[in-house]
Amino acid sequence: MILIVEDEVALRENMLELLELSGFEVSAVANGEEALLWLEAHSANLILCDVMMPVLDGMELLEKIRLNPQWAHIPFLFLSAKVEKRIQDEGLQKGAQLYMTKPFTHSELVINIRKLL
Amino acid sequence: MKHQPRILCAETNPEDQQQIAQALTESSVRLYFADSLDAFFHQLEERSFDLILTEYHLGSSSFPEMADKVRELQPMVPVLVVSSLPERSHALPCLDAGALDYISKSKLFLLPSALERAGREKEQLRRNLQVEEELRRANERLRSILRLRKSQAQDIHKQFRLFFDLAPIGIIMTDEFRNIIDVNACVIKFLGYSKEHLCTLKTSDITHPEDRPADNVVAQYDYSHEDSQSNSYEKRYIKADGEIVWVKVTRADFLLLEDGKRYRLGIVEDVTVFKNREKEMKEREDELTSLLSSLDDIIFELDKDTRFRKVWVSDERKLLKPSSEFIGQKLHDIVPAVAEIVEPYLEDVFNFGEVKELEYHLDFGTDRKYFFCKITRVISKLNAEPRISVLVQDITRRKQIELEVQQAYEMEKSLIALKSRFVNMASHEFRTPLAAIRSSMDIMLMVGGKHQDLEEWQPVLRHIQKVNHEVDRLTNLMNDILILGKLEVNKMPFNPAPLAFQALVKESIRKNLLIYPSFEVIRLEVVGKEKPIIADAVMVNHILDNLISNALKYSEGCQSPVIQLNYSSEAFLVCIDDHGIGIPEDELAHLGESFFRASNALQIPGTGLGLVLVDNFIKIHKGSVKWENKVEGGVRVTLTFPTKVEIDNG
Numbered sequence: 001m002i003l004i005v006e007d008e009v010a011l012r013e014n015m016l017e018l019l020e021l022s023g024f025e026v027s028a029v030a031n032g033e034e035a036l037l038w039l040e041a042h043s044a045n046l047i048l049c050d051v052m053m054p055v056l057d058g059m060e061l062l063e064k065i066r067l068n069p070q071w072a073h074i075p076f077l078f079l080s081a082k083v084e085k086r087i088q089d090e091g092l093q094k095g096a097q098l099y100m101t102k103p104f105t106h107s108e109l110v111i112n113i114r115k116l117l
Numbered sequence: 118m119k120h121q122p123r124i125l126c127a128e129t130n131p132e133d134q135q136q137i138a139q140a141l142t143e144s145s146v147r148l149y150f151a152d153s154l155d156a157f158f159h160q161l162e163e164r165s166f167d168l169i170l171t172e173y174h175l176g177s178s179s180f181p182e183m184a185d186k187v188r189e190l191q192p193m194v195p196v197l198v199v200s201s202l203p204e205r206s207h208a209l210p211c212l213d214a215g216a217l218d219y220i221s222k223s224k225l226f227l228l229p230s231a232l233e234r235a236g237r238e239k240e241q242l243r244r245n246l247q248v249e250e251e252l253r254r255a256n257e258r259l260r261s262i263l264r265l266r267k268s269q270a271q272d273i274h275k276q277f278r279l280f281f282d283l284a285p286i287g288i289i290m291t292d293e294f295r296n297i298i299d300v301n302a303c304v305i306k307f308l309g310y311s312k313e314h315l316c317t318l319k320t321s322d323i324t325h326p327e328d329r330p331a332d333n334v335v336a337q338y339d340y341s342h343e344d345s346q347s348n349s350y351e352k353r354y355i356k357a358d359g360e361i362v363w364v365k366v367t368r369a370d371f372l373l374l375e376d377g378k379r380y381r382l383g384i385v386e387d388v389t390v391f392k393n394r395e396k397e398m399k400e401r402e403d404e405l406t407s408l409l410s411s412l413d414d415i416i417f418e419l420d421k422d423t424r425f426r427k428v429w430v431s432d433e434r435k436l437l438k439p440s441s442e443f444i445g446q447k448l449h450d451i452v453p454a455v456a457e458i459v460e461p462y463l464e465d466v467f468n469f470g471e472v473k474e475l476e477y478h479l480d481f482g483t484d485r486k487y488f489f490c491k492i493t494r495v496i497s498k499l500n501a502e503p504r505i506s507v508l509v510q511d512i513t514r515r516k517q518i519e520l521e522v523q524q525a526y527e528m529e530k531s532l533i534a535l536k537s538r539f540v541n542m543a544s545h546e547f548r549t550p551l552a553a554i555r556s557s558m559d560i561m562l563m564v565g566g567k568h569q570d571l572e573e574w575q576p577v578l579r580h581i582q583k584v585n586h587e588v589d590r591l592t593n594l595m596n597d598i599l600i601l602g603k604l605e606v607n608k609m610p611f612n613p614a615p616l617a618f619q620a621l622v623k624e625s626i627r628k629n630l631l632i633y634p635s636f637e638v639i640r641l642e643v644v645g646k647e648k649p650i651i652a653d654a655v656m657v658n659h660i661l662d663n664l665i666s667n668a669l670k671y672s673e674g675c676q677s678p679v680i681q682l683n684y685s686s687e688a689f690l691v692c693i694d695d696h697g698i699g700i701p702e703d704e705l706a707h708l709g710e711s712f713f714r715a716s717n718a719l720q721i722p723g724t725g726l727g728l729v730l731v732d733n734f735i736k737i738h739k740g741s742v743k744w745e746n747k748v749e750g751g752v753r754v755t756l757t758f759p760t761k762v763e764i765d766n767g
Contacts, residue, residue: 008549008550008553010550010553011549011550011552011553011556014553014556014557014560015556017560018556018559018560018563021560021563021564022563050549052545079552081545081546081548081549081552082545083544083545083548083596083599085610085655101548102548102549102551102552103548103551103552103554103555103556103588103592104552104555104556105555105559105585106556106559106562106563
């Protein structure tokens with residue numbers, strides 16, 4: 001199960017559809033807070049997460065997940081409009097396995113997801 | 118016992134001897150007789166006599182003939198000629214020959230009185246001789262005094278000469294026509310002429326032409342030597358080498374009694390240094406005055422009671438009243454508004470020499486004027502009393518400009534902030550919608566892919582690819598704009614480190630060949646031994662990707678590009694040669710300007726920002742980039758990296 005955390009509706013829906021078409025089991029939520037709630041009830045094999053989001057952003061979500069022993073092992077892939085190396089480094093340092101920048105192609109996304117699963 | 122006069126009587130006739138003896142019996146005399154000429158001379162040689170009596174003829178000689186010999190033998194003795202010869206014809210020759218008297222033998226009775234007269238005569242003669250002797254001695258004394266005086270005078274002359282020659286000050290002696298008669302060593306050394314040369318000249322010959330007329334005025338002779346002031350004057354001399362020197366001449370005129378001629382001594386001092394200094398001072402004063410009056414500022418000097426001492430102003434209209442009326446007045450009485458601003462500082466400036474600079478404004482009706490004021494203590498060497506100088510500048514115009522600049526700066530700042538926000542927004546906020554578009558296209562491709570065989574699918578597929586291509590273009594543009602924005606605000610990180618340049622080039626070639634599959638290979642040449650190059654990896658990658666992709670992009674269908682790395686020269690050189698379409702010659706200079714695209718490249722995709730970034734990155738490395746068209750076609754780009762990079766962390 002892949003959890004998509006993305007506040008932009010259009011992109012969230014597209015990613016959901018694209019990954020389902022690619023044969024993955026996927027769920028999607030709109031921010032970090034919702035992701036935490038979803039994780040309480042379900043289990044995820046990979047989290048695909050935006051950085052800038054309302055309520056609880058991607059960096060904060062990652063910190064909380066890495067602090068929770070139940071979730072700490074879940075591979076985490078950032079998919080963000082923030083392209084600065086500084087922020088990419090910060091994400092990787094906080095425990096993300098990969099940092100991809102928007103826009104992305106279907107093939108590079110699928111290649112990276114397969115790497116992490 | 119009374120001296121008995123001795124008388125020699127030359128008489129050949131014994132009878133006459135007797136008569137003579139008889140005639141003199143009454144006179145107390147001792148009578149000696151000589152009866153021949155020989156006996157006569159013998160007697161004269163033997164002893165001295167008081168009187169000589171002689172015949173006119175004695176042997177073969179007459180008295181006039183033997184008179185000289187008689188006087189030679191007995192010079193002072195009077196001679197009486199006693200003769201029987203007629204008196205008229207013989208007496209005169211005898212008297213002429215020195216005889217005292219001529220007595221006829223027939224008148225021998227006159228003999229005693231003649232004898233007496235002779236005695237008196239002899240006494241007179243003796244006295245005369247005595248006087249003559251005294252005179253001679255006096256004369257002698259006089260001569261010796263004269264000799265002494267002369268030698269003293271010579272000594273004085275010698276001393277004067279010595280002083281004249283050795284005096285450390287120049288002395289020139291001239292006659293009344295100002296012909297140079299003598300000069301001392303100092304003058305010769307100072308002016309450089311030989312003494313012989315100078316002594317053929319007049320003083321006017323060595324005087325500067327402009328000073329000659331004035332020189333004539335002081336040519337009047339003055340022997341009083343009283344007014345030494347008016348006897349000194351300054352003029353210019355021309356030295357032998359043509360140099361002009363200022364001298365002070367002090368003259369002394371005198372009349373030489375020896376020859377009655379008039380002379381002049383001139384004491385010559387070199388005052389060139391003083392004159393030059395004086396001239397410099399005058400020039401400086403003149404410069405300062407003109408400088409002060411050319412300034413727009415007002416400068417005034419106050420004494421410790423804040424009374425005006427001096428006022429400088431280029432235009433009197435700037436003052437409330439003529440500057441002359443300021444002098445002696447108190448600052449507060451003339452300009453109370455300024456006094457209130459300035460006075461609180463005066464004490465510190467005056468007592469501790471502090472310098473105060475302040476700005477103030479005064480309102481003239483609705484017109485506000487700004488002023489700068491500098492207050493300084495002035496202590497001059499000549500005037501022991503310290504003063505305060507106050508410089509006042511009207512800075513209204515400057516203030517206005519400052520205000521305008523400040524406003525423009527604020528505007529600029531807000532524009533920069535706006536631009537920065539826009540750049541930030543453009544490069545971030547567009548990404549998510551682009552990602553949505555891109556993913557929609559991917560979904561369409563996936564869904565549509567199932568109907569690939571349908572004819573209607575082909576145009577849809579073509580358009581999906583077109584949208585994807587444009588999304589890629591937009592993404593690249595956003596990436597470039599983001600970097601450019603960082604470069605503009607100096608926020609681009611610069612981390613120089615030793616790089617294996619050759620490996621980076623190979624990797625970039627590999628990536629680009631994937632994008633441009635029509636090229637099979639890009640030849641890489643390496644000159645010199647490879648060594649690490651200190652540079653920023655991110656920037657170098659960007660540069661290489663950009664230039665290599667350009668080399669391929671603009672060479673579609675042409676020979677493959679060649680890259681050369683040259684480690685052998687002082688700087689590290691990267692040369693990228695393509696064989697493509699080239700760049701119009703007149704547009705070469707515009708490469709590196711934002712959004713510039715060469716006129717022959719408009720059909721080829723590109724943002725017009727790639728080379729701007731290359732240019733900027735190379736500059737950060739203190740290197741250079743050069744584009745040139747090759748004769749055989751295509752472009753050569755040469756990058757120069759200094760091997761000793763000065764880290765300039767932008």
